[in-house]
Amino acid sequence: MKRRPAFDAAALPDQGFSHHAPIWWGNTLMMMIEGAGFAILVATYFYIRHNFDTWPPARTELPALPIPTLNVAILVVSILPMWYVAKLALKHDKPRTIGGLLLLCVVFGVVAAVLRIFEFKAVHTRWDTNAYGSIVWSILGIHFAHILAATLETLIIGILMFVGPIEEKHYVDITVNAVYWYFVALSWVALYTVIFLLPRFL
Amino acid sequence: MAHAYALPSPNEPDDRRRFISEAEEQDVRTRLEQSWEEGSGLYAWLTSTSHKSIAKRYIVTALVFFALGGIEAAVMRVQLSRPENHFVGPDLYNQIFTVHGSTMMFLFAVPVMEAIGLYMVPIMIGTRNVAFPRLNALGYWMYLIGGVLLYVAFFSNTGPDAGWFAYVPLAGPAYSPGKRIDIWAQMITFTEIAGLIGAVEIITTVFKQRAPGMSLNRIPLFVWSEVIMSFMIIFALPAIVIASGALAADRLVDTHFFNPAEGGDALLWQHLFWFFGHPEVYIILIPALGMISSIVTTFTRRSIFGYPAMVLSLISTAFLGFSLWVHHMFATPLPQLGQSLFTAASAAIAIPTGIQIFCWMATIWSGRPRYTTAFMFVIGFVLLFVLGGLSGVMISSIPYDLQVHDTFFVVAHFHYVLIGGAVFPLWGAFYYWFPKMTGRLLSERAGKWNFWLFFAGVNLTFFPMHFLGLMGMPRRVYTYLPEMGWGNLNLVSSIGAVVIVASAIVFVGNVVVSLRGGTPSGDNPWGASTLEWATPSPAPIYNHLFIPIVNGREPLWTNPPGELPVVTGLRTDRHEGLITSLMDAEPEHRYEFKQPTILPLILALAGGGSIIVAIFTPWGVTIGAALTLLILFCWFWPTISPDHDTPRRHPREMP
Numbered sequence: 083m084k085r086r087p088a089f090d091a092a093a094l095p096d097q098g099f100s101h102h103a104p105i106w107w108g109n110t111l112m113m114m115i116e117g118a119g120f121a122i123l124v125a126t127y128f129y130i131r132h133n134f135d136t137w138p139p140a141r142t143e144l145p146a147l148p149i150p151t152l153n154v155a156i157l158v159v160s161i162l163p164m165w166y167v168a169k170l171a172l173k174h175d176k177p178r179t180i181g182g183l184l185l186l187c188v189v190f191g192v193v194a195a196v197l198r199i200f201e202f203k204a205v206h207t208r209w210d211t212n213a214y215g216s217i218v219w220s221i222l223g224i225h226f227a228h229i230l231a232a233t234l235e236t237l238i239i240g241i242l243m244f245v246g247p248i249e250e251k252h253y254v255d256i257t258v259n260a261v262y263w264y265f266v267a268l269s270w271v272a273l274y275t276v277i278f279l280l281p282r283f284l
Numbered sequence: 285m286a287h288a289y290a291l292p293s294p295n296e297p298d299d300r301r302r303f304i305s306e307a308e309e310q311d312v313r314t315r316l317e318q319s320w321e322e323g324s325g326l327y328a329w330l331t332s333t334s335h336k337s338i339a340k341r342y343i344v345t346a347l348v349f350f351a352l353g354g355i356e357a358a359v360m361r362v363q364l365s366r367p368e369n370h371f372v373g374p375d376l377y378n379q380i381f382t383v384h385g386s387t388m389m390f391l392f393a394v395p396v397m398e399a400i401g402l403y404m405v406p407i408m409i410g411t412r413n414v415a416f417p418r419l420n421a422l423g424y425w426m427y428l429i430g431g432v433l434l435y436v437a438f439f440s441n442t443g444p445d446a447g448w449f450a451y452v453p454l455a456g457p458a459y460s461p462g463k464r465i466d467i468w469a470q471m472i473t474f475t476e477i478a479g480l481i482g483a484v485e486i487i488t489t490v491f492k493q494r495a496p497g498m499s500l501n502r503i504p505l506f507v508w509s510e511v512i513m514s515f516m517i518i519f520a521l522p523a524i525v526i527a528s529g530a531l532a533a534d535r536l537v538d539t540h541f542f543n544p545a546e547g548g549d550a551l552l553w554q555h556l557f558w559f560f561g562h563p564e565v566y567i568i569l570i571p572a573l574g575m576i577s578s579i580v581t582t583f584t585r586r587s588i589f590g591y592p593a594m595v596l597s598l599i600s601t602a603f604l605g606f607s608l609w610v611h612h613m614f615a616t617p618l619p620q621l622g623q624s625l626f627t628a629a630s631a632a633i634a635i636p637t638g639i640q641i642f643c644w645m646a647t648i649w650s651g652r653p654r655y656t657t658a659f660m661f662v663i664g665f666v667l668l669f670v671l672g673g674l675s676g677v678m679i680s681s682i683p684y685d686l687q688v689h690d691t692f693f694v695v696a697h698f699h700y701v702l703i704g705g706a707v708f709p710l711w712g713a714f715y716y717w718f719p720k721m722t723g724r725l726l727s728e729r730a731g732k733w734n735f736w737l738f739f740a741g742v743n744l745t746f747f748p749m750h751f752l753g754l755m756g757m758p759r760r761v762y763t764y765l766p767e768m769g770w771g772n773l774n775l776v777s778s779i780g781a782v783v784i785v786a787s788a789i790v791f792v793g794n795v796v797v798s799l800r801g802g803t804p805s806g807d808n809p810w811g812a813s814t815l816e817w818a819t820p821s822p823a824p825i826y827n828h829l830f831i832p833i834v835n836g837r838e839p840l841w842t843n844p845p846g847e848l849p850v851v852t853g854l855r856t857d858r859h860e861g862l863i864t865s866l867m868d869a870e871p872e873h874r875y876e877f878k879q880p881t882i883l884p885l886i887l888a889l890a891g892g893g894s895i896i897v898a899i900f901t902p903w904g905v906t907i908g909a910a911l912t913l914l915i916l917f918c919w920f921w922p923t924i925s926p927d928h929d930t931p932r933r934h935p936r937e938m939p
Contacts (some may be wrong), residue, residue, distance in 0.1 A: 083807070083818060085304045085850045089496060089834050091862055091874060092853030098863060098873040104415040107488040110520060113406055119522035122559075126541070128553065187902055209539050213547035216539035219815045220530070222900065227909070234913060251876075 097250045099172060099257055102137040109258045113265045124276055125219050130213045136209070137284040140212050145278045146204040152273045153197040157229075160190035164236075168260035171253040171254070178255065181243030184236050187263065191233030198226050205277065221273055225266075227268055232266045235259055304830070304850075313829060315856040320412075320826045322880055331880040333417035334825050335406050338424050340721070342399030345424075346392050349431055353387035354788065356380045358781055361745070365778035367766040377762035378445035379464075383438050385448025386468060389564065390475040391431045393706055394517075397571040398482035400713060401510035403721065405486055407816040407823050408504050410495030410832045412861045413877045415488040418884050418919070423481030425888030430474025433896060437467040444468035447760065450531065450559060452553045453541040457535045466535055466899040472528040473895055476521050483514035483521075492868040493861060495815065496851060497834035504814045504837075505581075505588060508595050509574025512602045513567050519606065520563035527556035538901050553618055558609035566605035568702065570598055572709035573640060576662050579712050580644050582812040583659040584651025587838050590643040597636035597643075604633045614685045623682055630680035634673065641666065656810075657731030661712030664739050668704025672697055676749065690760075693753025699746045711738070711791075718795075719809050723821045724802030730794040737787030744780025748773040813838035818848055831862050834869075887915045 098250055100106055128196055138144060148226035163183045170180050239256055242248070322328050322337075331340065359380055372380065406414055414420050437443055444464045446455040455465045490511050494503070497602070503511075530541040531553070540546035542553050581588050588594060605794045610618060610626040644666075653659065675697040679685045688694060711734075720724050757770050764770055808817035818840055819828050830850035836842040843849070856861045859877035864870055894908020 083848050085309070085848050086302065087304060087829055087830075087852045088849035088850045089871065090853040091831075091851050094853075094862075094871055095873045096876075101866070101874050102492075102863065104492045104875060107491055108416055108419075108484055111484045115484075115518050115522055116521050119526055122523050122526045122556065123617060126530075126556070129549065129552050129555070130541075130547060133544075133549055139547060145679065185607045204325055209533075209537065211540075211546075213549070216530075216533070216541050216548070220533075220539075220862050230909075230913070232808055234917070235920065238917065275591070 083190045097254050099254055103254050103258065105254060105258050106261070109262055114281040115260065116265075117269065119224070120221075120273065123217070123224065124273070126184055127221070127276060130217055131284060133213065137214075138281050139212055142211070142214065143219075144205040144281055145206060147278060148202045149197055149204050150278045151196055152272060153201060154270055156194050156197070157270050160187055160194075161264055161267050163187055163190075164260045164263045164282045167259045171260075174250070175255055176244070177248055181240050184243060184256075185242030188233055188237045188240060191229055191236065195226065195229050195233065198222065198229065218277055221277060225270055225273055228266045228269075232259075232263050236263065287856060291559070304852075309829060311536070311891050312856060313824075316826045316829070317824070319857055320824075320829060322825070323775060327882075328880070330885055331421075331882045333421050333880045334885075335402055335414045335417065335420060336721075336823065336827075338420055339399045339403035342395055342402065342424055342427070345428060345431065346396035346399060349387050349391040350396070351788070352435065353384050353392060354785070355382035356387070359626035360384065361778040361781035363762060364764075364773065364774050367764050367768070367771050369763055372515030372762070374762045375445070375725060378760075379441075381436060381760055382444045382447055382450075382468070383434065386434065386444065386471065386779075387431075388469050388702075389568075390472065390842040391427075391434070392567045393702070394564065395427055395475070395478055395482075396710065397513065397568055397706070398479065398486070398510075398517075400575070400710070400717070401486050401506075401513070401571060403878060404481060404717060404816060405507055405510055406489055406493070407506055407720075407819065407827050408814050409490060409493060409498060410815045410828055410834070411489065411493035412826050412828070412831075413859065414485045416485060416878070418878050418881060420485050421884035422888055423478040423485070425885050426474050426481075426892060427478035429888060429892040429896075430471045430478070430910060433474065433812055434467060434471040437464070442467060449557050450553075450931035451557075452531065452534075452550045453544075455531065455553075457538075460535075463899055464771060466532060469528040469535075470895050470899055472524060474892065476525050476528075479517050480521055483517035486510050487516040489517075491866050492863050493875075494864050495832050495834050496862070496869055496871050498864075498866055498869045499865055501591070502834055502837045504574075505591070505594055505598075506571070506574035509570045509572075509577075509598055512598050513570045516567050516570070516602050516605065518564050520560045520567065523556050524560035527560070530556075532898070536898070545912055551613070554616065557608070558612045559606075562609040562612065563602075563605045565616055565701075566601060568706045572665075572706045573598065573601075575709045575713040575716075576644065576665060578814070579658045579662050579709075579716050579814075580647050581838075582716070582810045583654045583656055584648050585654075586647060586651040587813070587841075588643065589646040589650065590639075591837065593639055594643055597639045600636045601633060604629055604636070608633065611680060611685075614682050615689045625679055627682060629908050631677065634677065637673070641670075648667060656715070657726070657728055657735055658712040658716040660732065660735045661708045661715065664735060665704055665712070667773060668700055672700030672702075672704050676701060688753050691753035692749040692757045692759055695759050696746045696749035696753060697740075699749075705744075708738075711735075716810070717816075718798070720816055720823065722802075723805055724798050725805045725809060726794050726798045728800060730790055730797075734787050734790045734794060735784055737790060741783030741785075741787055743782050744783055745777050746780070748777045748780075749767070752777075787857040808840070813841040815839060843916065881916065883919050887912065887919065892917055 097103065109271060163186050167180050167183045170176060202219065205218050209215050209219035236259060239259060240251065242252060320333060359372060363369050363377060393549060402414065402420065442464050444450065444467055446460055446465055450468055453459055455487050487662070490507055530539065534541050534543065535537040540548040542548045542550055544550060573633055575587055577594065607629040608626060610622065611630045614623060677687060679694065679697060715726055715731055750768060752770055752773050757764065757769060805821050815832055818832055830852060831854065832852060833849040854862060854874060859879065861875045861877060863875045865870045865872055889909055890911040894904045894911060897907065898904030
């Protein structure tokens with residue numbers, strides 16, 4: 083086999099952002115997997131609904147709204163600093179500003195995680211009360227794991243931005259981490275609607 | 285700092301040299317070997333992130349499980365060979381058929397189809413490794429732990445015994461106390477994680493790492509089939525993750541998902557399971573169809589007839605595969621209209637499958653077929669799969685299905701489609717790609733014996749089961765009375781199983797002998813057209829000395845003979861690959877693959893250990909989550925290469 087050089091890759095850049103980066107695809111596929119999982123959970127929720135005359139089931143109070151609504155607001159607001167972080171990362175700008183904003187997002191994440199513990203109480207049921215309690219707790223719990231994972235990841239990159247050294251690929255990681263953060267926050271808007279709002283109408 | 289580049293050469297046409305000299309090639313080879321070689325020894329083996337060594341383990345492990353599942357099948361056939369046999373008792377028999385089904389579906393079929401993809405796809409698309417090498421290693425270790433868990437439990441008389449689809453309420457806490465079903469549910473967790481990881485690897489690798497010029501309409505059909513299978517995995521497996529999690533929770537922490545007394549629902553399990561379970565069948569079938577296309581192309585010496593129709597058929601099969609799950613539930617009280625829809629969808633799947641079969645026939649008709657063993661297995665596939673498809677059309681009709689539901693007719697049907705549809709193409713693929721994996725050809729003579737014994741054995745074993753089912757013999761019974769008149773056909777079926785065992789022995793013998801003394805194959809023993817044949821056999825750890833450039837669908841046939849246009853200028857001092865665009869595969873940027881590490885194994889042991897602890901106490905989940913986060917912290921802790929590039933202000937700017 084005689085090989086004929088036809089393209090020189092040496093001049094190509096070391097990294098690409100957005101859908102040019104493999105890690106962006108890895109993250110997108112992960113969100114598809116988890117999105118499919120959330121969809122299955124919601125389908126299960128509505129399937130179980132048909133086994134009860136009233137929803138929530140008799141002798142179960144409607145889920146309380148204040149803390150869950152506050153938490154969904156916190157998650158949505160946390161998108162803003164994260165979005166700004168991603169914008170800065172695209173320009174490879176100001177590692178310390180990026181790090182600071184990432185740590186701010188970590189604070190949002192920790193607050194959301196703490197409020198989640200109170201949300202378990204706000205649904206006025208337990209996982210072992212009946213099938214309603216089982217599915218509601220499952221949705222709360224599985225999304226809880228997402229908040230923890232996204233917060234931890236953000237913490238790691240936030241610290242890195244201060245201690246360095248920083249490579250170009252870390253800026254790619256920041257933008258991909260931001261996409262995952264949006265996913266965790268926005269998927270909760272849908273799940274919050276199902277768990278806390280819909281029982282008032284079903 | 286200065287980097288070690290493989291032959292930088294300017295892109296201006298005037299400066300291009302005609303060919304790379306032998307000496308230059310040798311120099312690049314030495315440098316690539318230095319940076320890619322993982323060394324030998326146990327530690328190197330445990331830390332390897334090479335897609336080929338991981339996929340090879342996957343294949344060998346899956347074949348070991350296939351053998352174990354086959355031994356279980358043989359034991360069942362001995363038990364059923366005559367009425368009122370007492371070779372195994374009812375309890376052990378329940379465990380055997382459950383472990384047999386679970387092994388074949390979760391530990392053999394899906395893993396082996398992904399494993400062949402993880403081995404061949406990167407070589408076929410001309411890249412050096414899968415996109416996320418460490419994650420890939422994690423997937424294998426999780427799969428291995430899951431399989432070992434099932435068999436350790438089985439050999440200590442704790443094997444699951446509620447069937448491979450573990451229907452509630454039988455599999456629920458009330459009717460299956462003890463740990464048998466929990467073992468099953470956690471084995472599922474392991475294999476799902478491994479399956480999803482493999483899917484992410486394959487899609488990302490194919491989307492972003494194809495050789496320059498390999499636009500979407502030039503991707504080999506086998507690679508297409510692996511991508512489509514991976515998308516099916518991504519949408520189907522979450523259902524079984526949720527379902528087996530809910531079952532384990534019902535059994536362990538008293539949730540009520542499947543408990544009708546507290547608003548749960550037994551049919552919910554069937555919906556969730558089959559929403560995964562039916563696509564699963566296509567997850568197994570679709571890569572097999574891709575293997576057939578590769579084999580047919582090579583052994584008819586022409587490119588496939590109707591390439592766009594083939595790709596679209598694969599995609600529509602995948603879509604339709606998601607709308608068939610209820611045909612496993614025709615015997616449940618679902619609304620008539622809904623059942624009719626699923627009947628229609630089940631029948632509709634014959635259209636894309638038919639298109640493919642006709643395209644292969646047209647290819648063979650207009651080509652020059654060479655009847656090698658691999659090609660014989662393809663022909664065996666057509667015959668068996670058409671037979672299985674015919675019984676499939678029969679049971680897609682609800683009145684008929686109600687008659688034969690849970691009888692041996694169904695057993696005959698799905699063994700014809702699974703063995704005919706998946707195992708035959710897979711064996712063809714073994715004969716086809718074995719030289720690429722080992723550098724040696726399998727013996728064609730033993731291969732013909734292997735094929736004919738297998739073909740005869742499968743028909744002898746499973747064809748009588750159609751009649752047994754029509755005579756009313758239910759599946760999953762450990763014995764039957766002589767007055768039923770099922771004895772003779774069962775004996776024929778058991779004799780068929782002996783023939784299958786004989787063919788398996790021929791295959792193993794062929795592999796062992798050929799590994800030692802088989803004919804050396806050279807780079808391209810079949811005169812095939814795709815990129816995996818443009819590199820030595822077995823492929824070096826970096827796959828291709830230079831990333832090839834593709835000008836057509838069959839590059840090795842359309843290039844001037846013996847010539848290969850290639851990419852130069854990738855760095856040789858680190859694991860570097862080329863990232864190309866999704867649609868047209870135009871070069872975008874260079875990419876560093878992660879280096880070998882022990883972390884995937886540690887994570888699998890910690891995460892896997894805690895999943896096993898969770899069988900006994902819910903604290904397993906908590907401990908596991910903490911350990912997993914800790915290890916992930918190490919995993920994701922950014923590594924700085926000693927020769928790292930300082931960030932440029934503008935990523936597109938040239939240095």
